[in-house]
Amino acid sequence: MTSYGILGTGALGGYYGAKLQQAGMEVHFLLRSDYAHVKQSGLTIVSTDGNFVLPEVNAYDSVQQMPACDVVLLALKTTQNYLLPQLLPPLIKENTVVLVLQNGLGVEEQVAAIAGNERVLGGLCFICANKVGAGHIHHLDYKAIVLGEYAPQYHAQGISRRMEQLRQDFAQADIPLELTEDLLLARWRKLVWNIPYNGLSVVLDATTAEMMASPEIVILVRKIMEEVAAAAAGYHRLISPSYLDKMLDHTSKMKPYRTSMKIDYDAHRPLEIETILLNPLKSAQAVGIKLSLIPMLYQQLKFLDARNTNTKSRKD
């Protein structure tokens, strides 16, 4: 049986970890502020698929206490990734793989530098879920993960045996894993959504539904998506206009959603702008793709983030 280590038991790590444990897997959860509560009371998942409680989970407040695992799910906020050199090594044994579930670009390289290229996979989570309290997760919609192998320069790796094995585990937990031969293409496709909606939700203080109700913002989102597609094309990853339209249409039909970046902003937590905006911008720049709107969005977010986290520390 595969053992799972969950690095970061927020909405994402908490939901997927709980689903895997519920399906009978051995799961170990790393927590920080929620440790005492979860150690005591376990995890509660309120979900459109059915609510459930795990009264007992393997909870840890330090990786030193955790066993090395077959699969590490990296589900921290990327703003915590400076901790990876301390967090990852204790969890790694022979054949451990690290599955990077974070958004944006640049994380697999960072994990590979610590754990080795051959251990790294990337996953893109298509899920609407929020942590609403200690050990308490609301799963609102979707849950699929697009999974791909990492390799230096993101050379497309095809479908590996271990990807198939992971798909079987997750299928037992009722989580569909879609296997991709090209992780970088999957990352850019995810950014088509994440850059405009996460970014603008903070700048405009708006839900997805509010944004999609404005003809001007729909135009703006489309233009930002086109810049993401242009950057991807710089890496020979082609994202068609019809995919952009599909994302817009999809979002229009979604339940009103407060993006993860907006949730972080409202909680005065630092924003994941480095991985979600800055690294894609640098990637575009590195291959000579000139962007305008994403830099403007980044600059606006950088300003708002600095003031917002500053406000927090003044309040505390």
Added chain:
Amino acid sequence: MTSYGILGTGALGGYYGAKLQQAGMEVHFLLRSDYAHVKQSGLTIVSTDGNFVLPEVNAYDSVQQMPACDVVLLALKTTQNYLLPQLLPPLIKENTVVLVLQNGLGVEEQVAAIAGNERVLGGLCFICANKVGAGHIHHLDYKAIVLGEYAPQYHAQGISRRMEQLRQDFAQADIPLELTEDLLLARWRKLVWNIPYNGLSVVLDATTAEMMASPEIVILVRKIMEEVAAAAAGYHRLISPSYLDKMLDHTSKMKPYRTSMKIDYDAHRPLEIETILLNPLKSAQAVGIKLSLIPMLYQQLKFLDARNTNTKSRKD
């Protein structure tokens, strides 16, 4: 002696009108919400140049009661300009000139269509002033006006005799008028400041000082200024990079200032985005100049404005 009619007794119209009256001119003020108060108590100016009170002013709540004047100062919010066909005609007699003191593009054409091309002059006000209460104006900094003749297509008109006469009147009131031969160039130069600072102050909820303290926002402001200069160049009005630098430097050294658009936003009043952003965008488009950042700023403001005025009406 020249008689003056002030269309719109806000910060701008109130300040300049009061200065002209204080210097001995005949001045007639059109008011709306402040009418009763100003009729009763006059105007109070708190200014770095010295405070003064005009206990009695010629106050009107309707243009029908006002005499036609030699000079009409158009100092309404441009969001009120749909009223011009009613407001202007009663104030016009032989030789009346209308001095458009509003920001942005497209207003002189509108006034000319009502009053005739030959009556229209434009003025760009370089002033930091806020209305802080009924008939109560705070003048914080600067006061100069750049004045130019309007002509169809904004063909540069040189310096006219009546411009010289206006300069003399205003000089008596201690208001420097700088005469320009090219009104359109002056308008675009003013937009170099107004588009980025007014726009971003609303989107970022920030004063000029807060914006200038952020390296990212300084870069963004500069980029937006470059787009304004590019649009101006489409009309053969050249604005040099050193002018942009001067504006940035100037703003860094200014007292922290809440822009007029931000003041309107905070008061849940409609924003002057049509004249300050949309008309310049349309002008650029008309001559094939492609812009990116100003459209994005416009789209963001359009969203925020719609929600903000909507919130107001729900509250009222």
